Amino acid sequence: MLGVDVNLIFRLAALAIIITIFYTFLKQAGRDEYAYMTVLAGLAIALLWVIPLILELFNAVRAVFQLY
Amino acid sequence: MEIFQLVGLGLTATFIVVVVRQAQSKEIALLISLVAGALMFLLLVDRIAAVIQVLSDLSDRAGINRFYLTTVLKIIGIAYVGEFGAQVCRDAGENAIASKVELATKVLIMVLSIPIIVAILESIVKLLP
Numbered sequence: 001m002l003g004v005d006v007n008l009i010f011r012l013a014a015l016a017i018i019i020t021i022f023y024t025f026l027k028q029a030g031r032d033e034y035a036y037m038t039v040l041a042g043l044a045i046a047l048l049w050v051i052p053l054i055l056e057l058f059n060a061v062r063a064v065f066q067l068y
Numbered sequence: 069m070e071i072f073q074l075v076g077l078g079l080t081a082t083f084i085v086v087v088v089r090q091a092q093s094k095e096i097a098l099l100i101s102l103v104a105g106a107l108m109f110l111l112l113v114d115r116i117a118a119v120i121q122v123l124s125d126l127s128d129r130a131g132i133n134r135f136y137l138t139t140v141l142k143i144i145g146i147a148y149v150g151e152f153g154a155q156v157c158r159d160a161g162e163n164a165i166a167s168k169v170e171l172a173t174k175v176l177i178m179v180l181s182i183p184i185i186v187a188i189l190e191s192i193v194k195l196l197p
Binding site: 005008009012013015017019020042043050054056057058064066 | 095096097099107109120145
């Protein structure tokens with residue numbers, strides 16, 4: 001069984017699609033600065049999700065290969 | 069079979085990355101490929117740990133100094149992490165940063181291997197009359 005959280009990939013994909021929809025919508029409405037802000041916020045959310053996983057990866061490598 | 073899960077994870081991640089890249093959000097596509105790589109390693113961690121356990125048992129039985137095995141393991145870990153980071157950088161089109169990451173990896177590996185080189189030189193000097 002998959003012991004790790006594979007849902008993160010799907011969550012990121014959904015986030016990307018939603019952000020893209022908002023971006024095109026706001027751009028069509030002529031609000032370029034809000035569109036850019038939306039992309040930035042989406043990127044921040046994605047980073048908040050991804051960084052703990054990267055931390056987990058590094059900790060796993062450190063534990064397995066006895067790096068201290 | 070775990071191989072099907074791993075290959076399925078890779079194919080799904082590739083598909084999603086292609087779709088997301090079509091949707092003009094390249095940053096999140098990069099993050100998705102990063103997540104896929106991290107998840108694959110986390111799935112393999114148990115097996116790698118088992119292999120390393122066997123190796124350290126063998127080296128204990130052969131009476132080899134533990135220091136050498138841990139150095140080799142550290143080198144493998146550093147090489148893996150450095151390669152991971154460099155490939156992510158290269159995926160994003162930043163070849164220069166990837167080269168620097170690889171340089172840092174090589175330097176750290178060199179520093180780790182210096183004690184072994186010194187030991188080899190000392191044994192050679194001892195062999196010489």
